[in-house]
Amino acid sequence: MAYVIAEPCIDVKDKACVDECPVDCIYEGPRTLYINPNECVDCGACEPVCPVEAIFYEDDLPQDWTWYQQVAEDMFEREGNPGGAQDHPLAQDDPKIEAMPPMNEELRKNLGRS
Template identity: 65%
Template sequence: MTYVTVQPCVDVKDRACVEECPVDCIYEGARMLYIHPDECVDCGACEPVCPVEAIFYEDDLPDQWSHYTAINADFFTDLGSPGGAAKAGAHPFDHPSVAALPRPAQ
């Protein structure tokens, strides 16, 4: 099991979770942060610091966001396991489902 970021993170990317993650497994996409399912050690440090409550343990995901387990995993299909978000840097893309979400009004 792993932790998963969900829709409230889109266009927020607060990064408090990144600062708390002891294994550097939270990667930055263009509009959202993604937790690498193979690198996450299930410590839970990220969950309480998220200001928009966008991080859930996989077994505790609300039904409306259950598809975000696959979205987080699929984000890494081409990236593989870089071995740390800091050295990988921000990525200029998102999972297609996230990229397709409407942008907030300016």
């Protein structure tokens, strides 16, 4: 089991979760963050600090967002397990994320990001 980052993170990427993750398993792509399900230890430290409520335990993902779990699995099937997000930013997002229109403008404004 692992935690999953869903739609509210797209084009926001607050990164408070990155600072809280004790195993450095939250990777940054160009438009969103991804939790490597193979490195996540299910501690839950990331979930309460996310200001946009984008992080869910995989069993608790809203029905409309369950596909984000597959996106994360696919991403790290392609990328492998780099062994630490700090030194391994992702060069591209998953194709499903890349294909999405710009999102979460209101969330960015509320967090002081334009």
